Amino acid sequence: MNRISGYFKSLLLVELLRGMAVTVRYMFKPKYTMRFPMEHIPKSNRFRGLLALRRYENGEERCIACKLCESVCPALAITIDSAPRESDGQRRTTRYDIDLFKCIYCGFCEESCPVDSIVLTSIHEYYFDQRGQNVVNKQQLLAIGDRFEKQIAEDRTLDAPYR
Amino acid sequence: MADLFLHQLVLPVAYILAIVVPLIVAVAMFVYWERKVIGWMHVRLGPTKIGPWGTLQAFADVFKLLFKEVILPAKANRFLYYLGPLIAVVPALAVWAVVPFDSRMVVSNANAGVLYLLAVNSIGVYGIIIAGWASNSRYALLGAMRSAAQVISYELATGFCLICVLILAGSLNITEIVNAQAGSKGFFEWFWLPLLPVFVIFFIAGVAETNRLPFDMAEGESEIVAGFHVEYSGSPFALFFLAEYANMILISFLSAIFFLGGWLSPVQGWVHLDAPGWINWLWTGGFVWILIKAFLMSFLFLWFRATFPRYRYDQIMRLGWKIFIPIAIAWLFVSGCMRYFDWVSVGVGA
Ligand code: SF4
Numbered sequence: 001m002n003r004i005s006g007y008f009k010s011l012l013l014v015e016l017l018r019g020m021a022v023t024v025r026y027m028f029k030p031k032y033t034m035r036f037p038m039e040h041i042p043k044s045n046r047f048r049g050l051l052a053l054r055r056y057e058n059g060e061e062r063c064i065a066c067k068l069c070e071s072v073c074p075a076l077a078i079t080i081d082s083a084p085r086e087s088d089g090q091r092r093t094t095r096y097d098i099d100l101f102k103c104i105y106c107g108f109c110e111e112s113c114p115v116d117s118i119v120l121t122s123i124h125e126y127y128f129d130q131r132g133q134n135v136v137n138k139q140q141l142l143a144i145g146d147r148f149e150k151q152i153a154e155d156r157t158l159d160a161p162y163r
Numbered sequence: 164m165a166d167l168f169l170h171q172l173v174l175p176v177a178y179i180l181a182i183v184v185p186l187i188v189a190v191a192m193f194v195y196w197e198r199k200v201i202g203w204m205h206v207r208l209g210p211t212k213i214g215p216w217g218t219l220q221a222f223a224d225v226f227k228l229l230f231k232e233v234i235l236p237a238k239a240n241r242f243l244y245y246l247g248p249l250i251a252v253v254p255a256l257a258v259w260a261v262v263p264f265d266s267r268m269v270v271s272n273a274n275a276g277v278l279y280l281l282a283v284n285s286i287g288v289y290g291i292i293i294a295g296w297a298s299n300s301r302y303a304l305l306g307a308m309r310s311a312a313q314v315i316s317y318e319l320a321t322g323f324c325l326i327c328v329l330i331l332a333g334s335l336n337i338t339e340i341v342n343a344q345a346g347s348k349g350f351f352e353w354f355w356l357p358l359l360p361v362f363v364i365f366f367i368a369g370v371a372e373t374n375r376l377p378f379d380m381a382e383g384e385s386e387i388v389a390g391f392h393v394e395y396s397g398s399p400f401a402l403f404f405l406a407e408y409a410n411m412i413l414i415s416f417l418s419a420i421f422f423l424g425g426w427l428s429p430v431q432g433w434v435h436l437d438a439p440g441w442i443n444w445l446w447t448g449g450f451v452w453i454l455i456k457a458f459l460m461s462f463l464f465l466w467f468r469a470t471f472p473r474y475r476y477d478q479i480m481r482l483g484w485k486i487f488i489p490i491a492i493a494w495l496f497v498s499g500c501m502r503y504f505d506w507v508s509v510g511v512g513a
């Protein structure tokens with residue numbers, strides 16, 4: 001009996017028509033597509049994107065060259081050299097390079113930093129068009145920090161109650 | 164002399180352009196529509212960028228293809244390599260000569276129109292075989308062989324389906340086949356009702372013959388990359404593309420002509436109104452109806468593509484030989500009986 005009904009089912013294309021009913025229903029559903037350059041998916045304030053170095057409000061860079069970030073980085077993406085600063089003898093970095101190809105955006109560097117210097121911003125739309133641009137140096141990182149300081153500070157304040 | 168010139172040169176060229184130019188535009192818009200519909204069924208948007216709502220996307224693609232380099236594979240047979248796409252595309256355009264759009268709108272009202280249609284349409288597969296063989300690639304050869312076997316088996320089923328239509332209509336002339344579906348009972352006069360299984364088989368076999376999903380063994384992107392045209396690029400590839408889509412549109416038109424009453428109105432014989440001429444076609448029939456019907460049939464191609472996974476090769480062969488052909492032959496006898504005992508009315512007079 002089952003075989004007979006199965007035979008007629010396949011002969012009358014029942015299953016196929018049912019499948020087509022599903023697809024035609026989906027045809028009229030609202031679409032998920034995000035028109036990317038014009039529209040953006042809302043991002044969490046904890047989003048871990050491009051790295052940046054921050055400054056204090058008086059313009060002094062925060063980093064004290066403790067190299068905690070360098071040693072915690074699981075991808076060995078950070079390279080730091082340090083020396084006493086000529087003007088006042090404070091310990092500062094002379095070189096702070098991050099290889100963005102190595103970086104896995106884990107955020108450990110930000111967690112380990114005692115002075116909230118290295119941070120992960122919410123920027124995720126960036127590109128390199130030349131070989132070697134993936135290694136960003138101290139000046140570039142500070143510039144990113146300067147440019148997006150407002151956003152960075154805002155994200156940190158939002159997250160503060162949960163930390 | 165001027166008369167000869169007109170009839171031998173100007174008119175034929177005008178006819179050819181009148182068919183081919185709208186056909187190419189239709190193919191381009193059909194590609195766009197396909198991408199849109201499949202996008203919608205995947206809960207995406209489909210092309211939106213070029214032109215209003217992305218309508219010019221297909222033209223952008225065509226021009227991109229035309230400007231690309233044509234790469235001849237090493238050790239490929241140059242002559243056959245270029246001949247393949249031509250053999251594929253010429254029949255796909257030539258069959259339109261006998262396709263009637265309205266009772267008088269047909270390039271050639273040939274008496275053996277159906278025969279011409281079957282004959283020319285089956286040449287197209289040679290293009291595929293030659294292309295697959297000449298490109299000197301294993302994938303292409305595999306695709307060509309699959310395609311050949313598939314098209315040949317499904318052409319049999321298509322042929323039997325058409326014979327059923329011929330028995331009922333009693334003519335090989337396509338215009339007369341449509342006229343045989345005229346009558347007073349609206350769309351119940353059309354052949355889809357007495358020939359319902361045959362109609363289904365004809366359309367599915369048409370999908371298989373055009374190598375469309377779920378019967379696209381010849382292309383089979385996930386197993387043999389792109390099948391017979393894997394080595395083609397640029398304009399030869401565009402020709403294959405054109406041939407495939409022109410054939411899809413053709414199958415849609417043929418289903419509309421043979422089973423859905425061509426240009427006849429679905430309310431023929433039911434509605435008689437005295438209305439201005441421009442709206443008369445709604446009940447007296449006109450080429451708009453055949454366009455609507457063909458559009459609906461071609462939508463099925465896209466619907467199938469978005470719904471069904473690809474058949475396995477042996478399943479395709481089993482479906483063609485063990486299911487379609489027996490049913491079609493059985494219905495051959497049924498339609499013979501229908502004709503002999505006058506169970507269906509054929510034409511206005513009958
Ligand atoms: S985010 Fe992780 S991987 Fe990237 S630099 Fe910081 S610690 Fe290293």
Ligand code: SF4
Nearest residue numbers: 063064066067069113
């Ligand atoms: S960024 Fe922070 S953790 Fe890294 S060296 Fe500077 S102060 Fe130390």
